[in-house]
Amino acid sequence: MKNYQKYKAYETVQMADRTWPSNCLTKAPMWCSVDLRDGNQALETPMSLDQKLEFFDFLVKTGFKEIEIGFPAASETEYEFTRALIENNLIPEDVTVQVLTQSRGHIIQRTFEALKGVKNAIVHLYNSTSTLQRDVVFGNSQQATIDLAVYGAQLIGDMAAQYPETNYRFEYSPESFTGTEMDFAVEICNAVIDVWQPTTDKKVIINLPATVEMATPNLYADQIEYMCRNLKNRENVLVSLHAHNDRGTAVAATELGMLAGADRVEGTLFGNGERTGNADIMNVAMNLFTQGIDPLLDFGKIDEVVEIYENATSMHVHPRHPYAGQLVYTAFSGSHQDAIRKGMEAMKSHPEHWEVPYLPIDPMDVGRTYDPIIRINSQSGKGGVTFILEQYYSLHMPKAFQKDVGAVVTRVSDEMQCELSPDKIFEIFNQEYVDIRSPLKLIQYRTETVDPERDVLAIEAEIEYGGERHFIQGEGNGVVSAFCHAMDNLIHMPIDIINYRGHSMELGTNSRAISYIETKDATGRRFYGAGTSSSVGKSSLRAVVSTINKMLSV
Template sequence: MLSDPSQKYLPYPDVPPFTRTWPAKRVTKAPIWLSTCLRDGNQALVNPMSNAVKLDFFRTLVACGFKEIEVAYPAASDAEFNFCRTLVETGEIPDDVAIQVITPCRAELIERSVAAVTGAKHAIIHLYNAVSPLFRDVVFRNSPDETADLVVRSVKLVKKLTAAARASTGTKFTLNYCMETFSQTEPEFAVRLANEVLEAWGDATPESKVIFNLAATVECAPPNHYADMVEYFCQNVNQRDSVLVSLHAHNDRGTGVAATELGLLAGGDRVEGCLLGNGERTGNVDLVTLALNMYSQGVSPRLDFSNLSEVVKVVESCTGLSVPDRYPYAGQLVFSAFAGTHQDAIRKGLEKQEKRHARAAETGEKKYWAVPYIPVDPQDLGYSYDNLIRISSQSGKAGAAHLLSQSSLALELPRSMQTAFYGVVQAACDASGKELTMESLLSLFRSTYHLGRGVEFNGRLRLDSFECFPSNARYTRCRVGADLLVDGHVRRIDGEADTPIAALLDALDRHVNLRFGVREQHVQELRSHRFAAFVELAEHSPQATLAKSRGWWGVGMSADVTAAKLRAVISAVNGSVGSKALPPPKLVFRARFEAAVDARLDTPDMHAGAPPEPLPQTHVSTPVVSQF
């Protein structure tokens, strides 16, 4: 690269002085859309589409709502000509759709192009020639006057041929004159050409407008410069009310969408482009991005991309081109967040929006979409929310927690537990070097907290069954007796305290020499009258307070809240014991209870100060086989 590129490259020229108004405007309605996927997009393919493939693509464009479609360059080959005739003669063109064909300013090619579409209900003749100084001097070696004379003669020929075809078949014809390389043409000369075209055509009215296509054939200046050129043209062209200003931007500088959006502010009425931006060099402007940019601002684009993934499949299949994962709106990952801060913001946004929408439903207000990082509701485009948050080593605690809340478990983890479990998630991602799917995340959660059936979910301790009953006549304390599997062997343990959790911890201290205190506990009511309990235990240590000791979280689930809590305690204990040696079982004598209760009964919650229904001379026995 040159240290001083000004020695080799010229800057873009200025636009003549005029009153600029476009910066203060906003787009408030959709333009007329013209898809040129089957012509401009097709000619840019390494392997152009067959007519059968083009027909499939045409049907997709119609289904998306396009009312103007450029279908071919009929003078280029018999295949292109025959495609036009197939559309006309087989009734493929809906009555409200106009087909457009392109032709250069050459008499024999104009004649073949008009013949290709004669018989259609509405056809647009796209007449073009390159008019910039570079092309006039280098390619055609024409003066400005010679260029203008060529255009006028061609327009008069189109008028003559289309008048005859209209008289014989009733086809409505519209003239679309394209100043190719408009973006490199003197604005004054572009206006001169347009005014001479209007005079030569002679039939332009507000009801039957002439289209002027202002093509940024090569994007050679920033978007604001293109907007200036468009507005200068709009202010100076004759019969503005009888003219449709069409924008045809390319993407050489990577700003084709921006140039078109600013061009619409500057007076553009119509947009030519391709789905997903296919086209020569860096491509035509992307109509999907343009339309959905409008949609995200509450402006109906009058195009239907409510099943965008299927549209993407059609485009990829027909063109042989793949859509990048990060392509705006259409890429597979554009509605996915891996970064922890992004995930946290999205999760909070969805939660707050759900509450806001619930209030709006009660008051009749509009349910506006407002979620950080996600400007458009993915469901509007046919996507689910399943892909919003993806878990990798770069994710945060909120991402894993959100997926668990949306999973079949539907668990809302306490914040400090989110942090603890994310350490497990990050270690797993680092070890595999890959992201975690929903399935693998659930498996990791279940194995970490021993939720589920199977050897992979078993901990060293398992609560087989338990009894919870009052230990005195005033019901201020309770006793817990349990069958506890320790390394596969059943032990009978019992404890007494103010609450069932404390009584179970007392039993673990007495019989297994495990001393814990409860640092935090939460209960979540699930669907179908089930409960999830989250308990964080910390070791009782003479060297540290309970708050400063190491903690372990556990999870328990049951139709009974007490059972869920006790399971959560055992889950947390399993996380702490590791390979620690546990003491052998103690030999104790225990009297047989006189009144046994059906083992399938649920256990009432035994909170101190909130006595259950009186259970004199009885107890409750609950089997605990599995969390599921």
């Protein structure tokens, strides 16, 4: 890491009046998937013909209207795939396939042979234009590089004229655009535009690839705005982006490039592609979605997108991948869990406008459920545990009770060194708080009102304590108070009820009730217990018994 001095900073674009920083995205661009070309060529094991056909059908269903299907002159597999789509009539009327070609005569000719009979197609011409490529790889001058691009453009125009039954459109990429002098990039693109003579009905695509991401995203935006200002016949030119991810900022570069005036975006699902990959087209589309913009692509079943991608590419989507990762709608942190729980509750008052802390979108919009939002490990707190017990088991605990339960569950997770499932959390809750019957057990009881005016109630109860049966009596202003007084007479330990709450656990007349009790002893220590029963009164007494048993166990 001491060798940083052998690298040099990239030159900036001198443009004091740039406008893109003040712009705002208001609509989706034209999308072009390059999964079947740029993504496929980057795989250790390229897709089979059947896999490519299945992937193409998926891309169509997702909403892509332009799909780059390969480099048909590069291999027999690519050629056969192109022919299979055409001969089996698998390309919908409103979808245009795109193919890549170098500026070489026999390759262009083979490309048009592969496309014979297609209804709509884009022929994508490219040649390298950067200073490094010209000097080191090809040994070409600027003029020789322009001549090569013009030659290819003329030949493509001539070949397309031989197939009047096909609606051909043309695309040119100055490969390694980001490493090209801007004035030269303008010059070579304008030379190609002069050949193709675009019109309103026959627009030309000028694709400006960050073939290698060399600088910060703002510089890519400057380059795009510079090109948009200086390209000829701009109203009939579609400026397209094709960002790679060598610096890890392809999505940001694409978004800033759109602000800078680009009309079209090329990319792949999950950023698949050479080296660090391409701009993740799903990520860009979903980012628009979060801003209230129709992305014109359907990722409403994100798990299906992941499945077909992983099956076709033999790669895996990272669990933290934006929008699609298995953990991206999950919160382990206690404070995050609590905020999510409160945000979900607040959503009930304004369901038309999504606004939940830590969740930029509603998981249901991409086919996920709320179930995995809160997951519990040693980093979790009362908020997450409370959410799980509320959502899965309809338990609505008092706040102080929540805190105690959260601490217990966190301790268990820490001891087990693992995440806890909802079932395990419920099991812990029951073991630690519900219907604890040792050393004290309630066998039966009966109550009688002795003073209706003062709401005084008497209780007689049969209990088991220390292995022996006891009959106890007491009075109070309710069944809980009366039972606590009766127990004090037996164990000589005052039971100070701090909080009591109960509710039904299910709907209906036969539903079970649960009661929560919070007490404190003479030293001020707090204890918590719960009880369940089809009888509200019995659930209350079972909760008291649970709490007393916890007090006795200290």
